[in-house]
Amino acid sequence: MSNVKPEDTSSLGIGTDQWVEQHEKRIGNRSGLVGKALSLLQRIPVFARYGLLLGAAFVFGALVQNEYLLRIAVNLGVFLMLTYGLNIVMCFAGLLDLGYVAFFGFGAYQYALLSSPHLNTHLPTIATIPIIVLSTALLGLLVSLPSRRLFGDYLAIVTLFFGQVFVQLVLASDSITFPGAEESKDFTGGSNGIPGLDKFKFFGFEFTSIRHYYWFVLVVLILLTIAITRVDRTRIGRAWRTIREDSLASESMGISINNLKTLAFVTGAALAGFAGAIYAGVQLAVFVNGFDVPLLTLIYAAVILGGSGSIPGAIMGAFIMSVLPEILRVPEYSEILFIAVLALTIITLSKSIKKILLTFVALLVTGFIGLLIFQLFGVKRALDETWAIGPVSKIMKSWLFVPENQIFWGNISFVLLIAAIAYYTTASKKIRMIALPIIGYLAIFLWEVRLIANPSVTRQLIIGALLIVLMIVRPQGFLGKARVEVL
Amino acid sequence: MLEIKDLTMQFGALKSINDLNIKVNQGEVVSVIGPNGAGKTTLFNVITGIYTPTSGTVMLGETKLNGLSPAKVNRMGVARTFQNVRLFLNMSVIENVMAATYARTKSGLFASALALPSSKGEEKAVRERAEELLSFFGTRLTGYRWGEPAYSLSYANRRRLEIARALATDPKVLLLDEPAAGMNPKETHEITEIIERLRTEKGLTILVIEHDMHVVEGISDRVIALDYGVKIAEGDFEKVATHPDVIEAYLGRGTSDKK
Numbered sequence: 001m002s003n004v005k006p007e008d009t010s011s012l013g014i015g016t017d018q019w020v021e022q023h024e025k026r027i028g029n030r031s032g033l034v035g036k037a038l039s040l041l042q043r044i045p046v047f048a049r050y051g052l053l054l055g056a057a058f059v060f061g062a063l064v065q066n067e068y069l070l071r072i073a074v075n076l077g078v079f080l081m082l083t084y085g086l087n088i089v090m091c092f093a094g095l096l097d098l099g100y101v102a103f104f105g106f107g108a109y110q111y112a113l114l115s116s117p118h119l120n121t122h123l124p125t126i127a128t129i130p131i132i133v134l135s136t137a138l139l140g141l142l143v144s145l146p147s148r149r150l151f152g153d154y155l156a157i158v159t160l161f162f163g164q165v166f167v168q169l170v171l172a173s174d175s176i177t178f179p180g181a182e183e184s185k186d187f188t189g190g191s192n193g194i195p196g197l198d199k200f201k202f203f204g205f206e207f208t209s210i211r212h213y214y215w216f217v218l219v220v221l222i223l224l225t226i227a228i229t230r231v232d233r234t235r236i237g238r239a240w241r242t243i244r245e246d247s248l249a250s251e252s253m254g255i256s257i258n259n260l261k262t263l264a265f266v267t268g269a270a271l272a273g274f275a276g277a278i279y280a281g282v283q284l285a286v287f288v289n290g291f292d293v294p295l296l297t298l299i300y301a302a303v304i305l306g307g308s309g310s311i312p313g314a315i316m317g318a319f320i321m322s323v324l325p326e327i328l329r330v331p332e333y334s335e336i337l338f339i340a341v342l343a344l345t346i347i348t349l350s351k352s353i354k355k356i357l358l359t360f361v362a363l364l365v366t367g368f369i370g371l372l373i374f375q376l377f378g379v380k381r382a383l384d385e386t387w388a389i390g391p392v393s394k395i396m397k398s399w400l401f402v403p404e405n406q407i408f409w410g411n412i413s414f415v416l417l418i419a420a421i422a423y424y425t426t427a428s429k430k431i432r433m434i435a436l437p438i439i440g441y442l443a444i445f446l447w448e449v450r451l452i453a454n455p456s457v458t459r460q461l462i463i464g465a466l467l468i469v470l471m472i473v474r475p476q477g478f479l480g481k482a483r484v485e486v487l
Numbered sequence: 488m489l490e491i492k493d494l495t496m497q498f499g500a501l502k503s504i505n506d507l508n509i510k511v512n513q514g515e516v517v518s519v520i521g522p523n524g525a526g527k528t529t530l531f532n533v534i535t536g537i538y539t540p541t542s543g544t545v546m547l548g549e550t551k552l553n554g555l556s557p558a559k560v561n562r563m564g565v566a567r568t569f570q571n572v573r574l575f576l577n578m579s580v581i582e583n584v585m586a587a588t589y590a591r592t593k594s595g596l597f598a599s600a601l602a603l604p605s606s607k608g609e610e611k612a613v614r615e616r617a618e619e620l621l622s623f624f625g626t627r628l629t630g631y632r633w634g635e636p637a638y639s640l641s642y643a644n645r646r647r648l649e650i651a652r653a654l655a656t657d658p659k660v661l662l663l664d665e666p667a668a669g670m671n672p673k674e675t676h677e678i679t680e681i682i683e684r685l686r687t688e689k690g691l692t693i694l695v696i697e698h699d700m701h702v703v704e705g706i707s708d709r710v711i712a713l714d715y716g717v718k719i720a721e722g723d724f725e726k727v728a729t730h731p732d733v734i735e736a737y738l739g740r741g742t743s744d745k746k
Contacts, residue, residue: 231600234594234610236595239586241578242586245575245577245578248557249569254591
């Protein structure tokens with residue numbers, strides 16, 4: 001005889017469940033300022049959001065004359081296709097595929113071989129794209145068949161290996177000697193890549209301008225977005241999600257999980273291959289180092305940043321991860337972005353308005369104390385013109401002390417900053433309040449003294465910092481739903 | 488309907504199920520009882536293909552089930568619920584049920600992506616079927632709850648949803664692993680009625696693992712008691728509940744004599 005007491009339902013309305021009631025409240029309170037901003041966004045209906053996005057894309061394509069901007073937009077589109085594909089593989093079906101970017105490379109190299117003077121083949125694009133999509137899908141099938149019983153870490157290792165095999169094969173295939181042949185043949189150009197590819201050409205219409213590619217990618221993306229959303233909502237998409245949720249229960253409900261995993265893997269691969277073909281057609285050259293781990297991390301970052309399993313999230317993640325590096329190329333922009341990220345971090349970490357103001361005041365004071373200490377010890381000051389270039393640093397001229405020996409002091413502050421952040425993550429609340437302005441000061445100091453001169457390093461650092469901050473503040477990504485694992 | 492012959496399931500040196508014979512007739516409700524570790528859930532796992540038995544056979548009508556994958560066993564017409572409730576927690580209530588119709592539906596990747604009429608029609612039918620199955624539990628799982636994520640359900644509702652999900656696979660035989668665990672007396676009574684209705688309205692053959700003797704008494708045509716993987720008693724509730732071996736298994740050696 002069980003003697004469980006009936007739930008106390010006196011305080012609840014009719015037809016409501018205690019758990020549901022609390023759940024709504026928790027979701028409302030959970031995410032602080034970021035959550036509030038998002039709930040504002042949520043009020044705009046879905047159609048209107050996509051409509052706005054599409055409208056912006058049309059206006060951009062019609063009005064923007066700057067070829068560089070159009071090129072960034074096309075790259076964003078290709079990147080978004082990759083994000084969609086990975087979303088299917090990783091977020092819908094839950095497969096950790098670390099060789100994903102090899103399919104992208106496979107597609108790009110195929111385009112290079114099928115339409116370039118390299119092997120002197122010039123197939124029309126209407127033929128190459130289906131060939132590439134199908135053969136990349138086939139390659140995906142070949143890779144997934146032996147690994148279809150693998151899950152999680154094991155699949156990750158196998159696919160990572162596959163990705164590296166692809167890179168090495170391409171590098172080595174610049175001199176293949178067939179049995180019986182006298183001379184070796186160059187297939188992939190090795191580390192020199194394959195330059196001089198044909199432009200896309202449909203029924204005699206050649207894509208002479210980047211704008212043509214822009215419209216092409218936009219149409220492809222619109223169709224893909226519709227298709228993926230539909231699949232996600234219907235039979236196959238549901239079945240994929242059940243695998244991610246609980247594969248044993250899924251199998252016990254008659255769902256053939258191995259076939260579905262293969263299907264997800266193959267679909268993702270085909271999309272990546274398609275994206276590769278477009279990429280090659282835009283760049284008009286392929287190099288193997290573009291299809292290696294760095295790109296893979298960017299795609300993963302985009303998927304995670306946007307929120308796994310969410311299509312709008314994928315769009316947002318792809319936008320951030322592909323446009324952000326471009327913005328960060330320009331020191332003035334990257335400086336503004338850096339300060340903005342820092343301010344946002346302080347705001348989200350301090351939570352209440354009183355604490356935020358307090359932290360900023362403390363940050364100001366820390367700066368003057370730093371100024372005082374440096375002058376007390378008679379450290380030589382650098383000339384303003386050597387560092388105060390950007391709009392923000394011009395304002396900070398009299399507040400921030402930039403020593404002349406920038407490398408030395410920069411390195412010291414780097415070590416100090418890392419130590420301070422490491423300490424911060426384990427410190428108690430009171431110490432955190434004191435540590436936060438000091439960390440903020442160290443970050444600004446390091447930025448102005450050392451990092452601004454090395455944009456290539458800072459780009460990676462900023463993206464990394466952004467990811468870390470986001471994962472602390474909102475682990476499910478910008479537009480992702482918080483997942484419940486076991487209750 | 489379901490016949491288990493000379494079944495043995497051995498893990499290393501441990502025989503979880505030892506030479507077990509069980510026959511469940513069409514339309515019958517049979518309860519399996521026994522103390523913890525008696526091999527009840529292992530029996531379910533063997534029937535549904537999660538474990539491959541060391542020896543013996545599991546027959547559903549004329550079909551041999553052992554050796555088939557869990558998915559194939561399910562397609563043959565055996566559906567189950569789990570002792571520790573394994574729902575697709577982050578999917579909505581109705582999606583949990585809709586997903587289980589996977590093996591009974593056809594539309595593929597392209598049909599869905601292009602929203603072909605066949606896919607649309609199927610989707611509508613699947614949704615209607617899911618709504619119908621959820622309505623089977625009265626108002627417990629209807630209305631606003633359809634769109635709620637499964638994790639927002641109470642424990643008792645999760646158990647109900649799991650039954651609805653199993654029903655969506657169109658089973659002939661239903662295996663329920665402790666359907667009344669964690670329920671209050673009222674809910675326990677309700678689940679007893681549900682099981683009876685599953686038999687009469689859906690014409691299912693049902694095998695139940697249950698610890699609550701009120702439930703066992705209320706639902707069973709026949710009761711089978713297991714201990715250390717061996718069948719120690721079989722028959723109607725009265726006979727099994729008073730069987731000395733059963734009392735001994737539950738209360739310890741010597742207790743049945745002192746009574």
